[in-house]
Amino acid sequence: MNQIEALENLVAYFRALPGVGLKTAQRYAYKIINSESSFAEGFSNAILDAKKKIGYCKECGNFTDREVCEICSERNPKVICVVREPKDVVAIEKAKNFNGVYHVLHGTISPLENRGPNDIRIKELLERISKYQTQEVIMATNPDVEGDATALYIAKLLKPLGVKVTRLAQGVSMGSELEYADEVTLARAIEARREI
Numbered sequence: 001m002n003q004i005e006a007l008e009n010l011v012a013y014f015r016a017l018p019g020v021g022l023k024t025a026q027r028y029a030y031k032i033i034n035s036e037s038s039f040a041e042g043f044s045n046a047i048l049d050a051k052k053k054i055g056y057c058k059e060c061g062n063f064t065d066r067e068v069c070e071i072c073s074e075r076n077p078k079v080i081c082v083v084r085e086p087k088d089v090v091a092i093e094k095a096k097n098f099n100g101v102y103h104v105l106h107g108t109i110s111p112l113e114n115r116g117p118n119d120i121r122i123k124e125l126l127e128r129i130s131k132y133q134t135q136e137v138i139m140a141t142n143p144d145v146e147g148d149a150t151a152l153y154i155a156k157l158l159k160p161l162g163v164k165v166t167r168l169a170q171g172v173s174m175g176s177e178l179e180y181a182d183e184v185t186l187a188r189a190i191e192a193r194r195e196i
Helices: 003-015 022-034 037-053 070-074 086-095 122-132 145-161 183-191
Strands: 079-083 101-104 136-139 164-167
Touching: 003 022, 022 037, 070 101, 079 086, 079 122, 086 101, 101 122, 122 145, 136 145, 145 164
Parallel strands: 079 101, 079 136, 136 164
Antiparallel strands: none
């Protein structure tokens, strides 16, 4: 493989990352090429190490390097905050005002994308609620059509079980992603959550 092909290959891999366009991918590739070999080796080793060591918590589905993550090990499971993706856990943790555990669905119900209730981690949520006799479930899915549909679906499943189901208060604007909300907005949304 000659140098041009190697460069194109590197740019293609960077472009495969979310939010990375051609110009950014080229800048990343040039950075790697212009760096010391030790930087490139360290970068590639960090990627491989993360891929080998990081998995999903068997309880909540968040990223962890253990069987059960620190949050699930140390906090009370009587209140569960349900989120779409692991990055949403990070966003809510920045608000520093939630002391319960999380449940990561790894998606939302989306008929347009052929994703139904059985394609996300709803069954595991129900098992956790039963196992720990959870008293409240906070639905913190994104405030968009899919997030709202998922929240309502889960609320309907939980109502007969006598579990209080709440939704983050508005403050997180409709159609936005939790990961982009600031800490103060998220903290207020958690505090002012409302029952579904």
